[in-house]
């Protein structure tokens with residue numbers, strides 16, 4: 401079944417077939433590494449990951465190139481402000497971006513290409529453009545693309561630039577104007593700015609030229625697919641087409657895929673609206689990377705996605721269902737044989753799943769047959785009507801689901817641990833949810849090592865040591881269950897006790913204020929200051945939720961009240977107790 405995908409260039413759904421049998425050659429615009437990636441960025445990268453994995457599922461190899469923009473207006477400005485070279489400024493953001501992709505299980509493209517490592521190739525392209533009369537140099541030494549030389553300008557964005565002003569120029573990398581202008585290919589060096597000494601003069605590339613130069617470098621003059629966020633259609637992709645096709649006289653890409661915007665709570669995401677989230681923000685709030693992945697891919701790429709926390713909670717529950725079922729089916733003791741009904745259902749689910757993905761990557765429709773299958777199989781398991789071959793067939797469907805969705809296998813501990821460690825080393829521990837702060841700090845591999853130690857101790861009949869290991873794992877919130885086939889372990893929902901004294905508390909016009917002292921929190925391995933500021937904020941929140949509202953108008957003064965607070969896996973339970 402070929403993959404059918406909307407093509408921005410033709411304005412219709414076309415089959416996406418590699419021109420070259422060896423692999424589908426695709427280029428996706430990558431990040432500008434001047435800040436941490438937000439969930440709108442990651443929606444685009446995740447949807448391109450869905451495309452990539454669907455192609456692989458359909459048996460099509462992929463040669464996927466992604467650029468990393470490590471020089472542009474914003475980077476130069478920010479690095480100047482920080483007083484450091486641009487490479488020093490971008491390096492941590494580039495590694496954070498790659499870590500974030502890994503947290504979200506976005507597969508790494510075959511080729512990552514940094515702009516600053518391809519300056520020669522860009523200079524060559526500017527020279528070629530000058531030769532054909534499509535580029536000119538201004539008196540101050542910058543180079544511009546001559547829009548008048550490319551009559552097809554606007555064919556991707558379907559914008560009509562008939563009234564374009566000849567010779568009008570725009571020198572910033574990003575612009576939103578519908579009126580087309582000659583755009584910068586190469587910007588002459590300004591004092592104090594990063595620049596390169598090249599045959600076309602000292603300066604630095606404009607933003608658009610890098611993608612033309614690097615895509616052709618790695619994928620040839622014409623490749624199968626070019627992808628990016630919808631905001632790149634104009635001007636960035638329109639400009640790429642103009643730059644490349646003016647030189648090659650061949651189409652740059654045959655197919656163009658664009659991922660629609662993400663809204664948060666129905667509004668455009670922005671820092672001033674308070675609805676701006678990086679991936680790390682969400683991990684620190686305690687949401688799992690798998691849930692963020694599932695939420696961001698479950699709305700098909702051509703639909704606007706309205707991201708909400710309810711959606712994240714729904715995704716968390718869906719993953720729980722998938723994992724619980726997978727574990728139940730894998731561990732069930734089944735008789736050999738099969739049932740006609742389950743075999744047929746597994747086959748139909750697989751076919752419907754692949755058909756939905758092949759139909760313009762309809763991820764929402766692709767989920768449905770999988771959850772239908774789980775429902776039916778759970779009922780059959782309850783009735784003892786699942787046999788060995790049924791299990792094989794159902795597990796094969798789940799494996800094919802996970803080949804694209806990749807949320808059943810549990811890899812959530814590492815991204816969360818990583819985000820908490822990052823917050824600690826960047827002075828942002830106050831943003832970590834208390835539940836995460838109090839969670840075990842043992843990594844999966846540390847748990848496994850302790851388990852090996854315990855089993856060695858048992859073999860040596862050193863039961864005291866074995867019990868001690870079990871006890872220390874329990875302290876870290878890890879519980880064990882022994883069976884003849886080995887020891888299984890799981891992380892418990894967090895239960896930690898929080899004790900503090902309130903020396904002064906009051907309610908005024910509906911707002912609570914309290915002075916809290918002697919806060920003690922039983923958390924292992926924390927520095928007190930880190931935890932206390934967060935715990936106080938949490939305590940305030942819990943107090944506001946739990947204290948009886950009919951008494952508290954009065955001031956309590958110095959009377960001491962002790963609260964014992966238990967943090968459960970969901971909402972904290974708070975029980976006030978006035979000491980005698």
Ligand SMILES: [Zn+2]
Pocket residue numbers: 428429430467611636
């Ligand atoms: Zn690009």
